[in-house]
Amino acid sequence: MNSARITGTGSYLPEKVLTNADLERMVDTTDEWITERTGIKERRVAAEDETTCDLGEAASRRAMEAAGVDAGEIDLIIFATTTPDRVFPSTACLLQERLGIHGSPAFDIQAVCTGFVYALSVADKFIAAGGVRNALVVGAETLSRITDWTDRSTCVLFADGAGAVVLSAAEEGGILSTHLHADGAFKDLLTVPAGxxxxxxxxxxxxxxxxxxxNEVFKVAVNTLGSMVDETLAYNGLAKSDVDWLIPHQANIRIIQATARKLRLGMERVVVTVDRHGNTSAASIPLALDEAVRDGRIQRGERLLLEAFGGGFTWGAALIQY
Structure with missing residues (x-):
């Protein structure tokens, strides 16, 4: 059985930076209030003519370059997003055309902030089955399009960006396990109530x-992500000390810190970008992963725990030997 190994990472952030000071002039809030409750100092916002596919394309090209693969070698595209360019066709198909890829399967996954972990899991199964050699997995969002900039409880949190990885078939290492969950009973706690x-x-x-x-989302997220740590380690027969890096969904610094404590992992072994990126939903994990790979923190052979929690509710984790 093939293993799905990350052979390339890439990311992209829009140029426009929106700081807490900017938000102070837009809504009734302060830098101190935002920082204390979320850890966010600034976030990126897409230009008016910049789409989710635009962001995803830039991240994908960087991931493919890092992996050393060209368009003809990509056998599968999975695009995780909750802010697609169109109702249809899928943003994956739009990206496929941009990259000059023809004939391979391409589709979107919508699991909100857990979307990238869901997409990794699906791509892993394709590679394990032997039908795919190289999969392009993308997480990209333009959450600014569905943000009410007069609502201080949400506008301080969400942002735009994209991250991507190339998964390639290998004989060992790679994705060790993925664990996916959802419970629609919590649908009204975090939602866009229109479609x-x-x-x-x-x-x-x-x-x-x-x-x-x-407040309700915070409580469920902390408890759920803690249980994901136990589930993932137990499945793999590993101790907490066997995890080298935690790469969590970047929603809130307090949630990230609580998960790190559960792992007994110092914050120096946690990849944190929420202070500069905000919550980019499906893009947050691949954005953080790419940053830590490119700056040299993450090294080959190390074990990475990726985990996320999002609207649905959805939640999931992936344990990876990088």
Whole structure:
């Protein structure tokens, strides 16, 4: 059975930086309030003519270059996003055309902030089955499009960006296990209550915004991510000390710190970008991964624990031998 190994990473952030000081002039908030509760100091916002596919394309090209593969060698594209360019076709198909790839399967996954982990898991299964040699897995978002910039409980959190990896078939190492979960009973705690078959008038009027009950989301996230640590380590027969790096979804510094404590891992072994990136949903983990790979922190052979929690609720983890 083939193993799915990360052979290249890439990321992209829009040029526009939105600081806490900028938000102080937009809504009733302060830098101190945002920093204390979230750890965020600044975030990136896509230009008006910049789409999710644009961000994903830039990240994908960098990942493919790092992996040393060209368009003709990509057998599968999975694009994780909750902010697609169009209702259809999928953003994966739009990206496929941009990259000059023809014939291989390409599709989107929508699991909000857990989307990249879900996409990794699906790509891993394709490679393990032997039908795919190289898979391009992308997480990209333009959450600014569905942010109510008058709602201080959400506008301070969310941002835009993209990250991507190339997974290649290998004989050992790579993705050791993935663990995916969801529970729709929590659907109203973090949601955009509008879509195509319901509330489409809000979409057309540009009022389909994110709504979040922050305290409730925080409590469930901390408990759930803690249990994901136990589940993943038990499945692999590993101790907490066997994990070299935690690469969590970048939603809130307090959630990240709580997960690190659960792992008994010092914060120097946790990749943190939330202070500069904000919450980029499906893009946050591949953005953080690419940064830590390119600056040399993450080395070949080390064990990485990726985990995320998002609307749905969805949650999941991946243990990877990089």
């Amino acid at each position: 195509v078959s319901s509330g489409y008038d809000q979409v057309r009027s540009g009022e389909a915004y994110m709504h979040m009950k922050g």
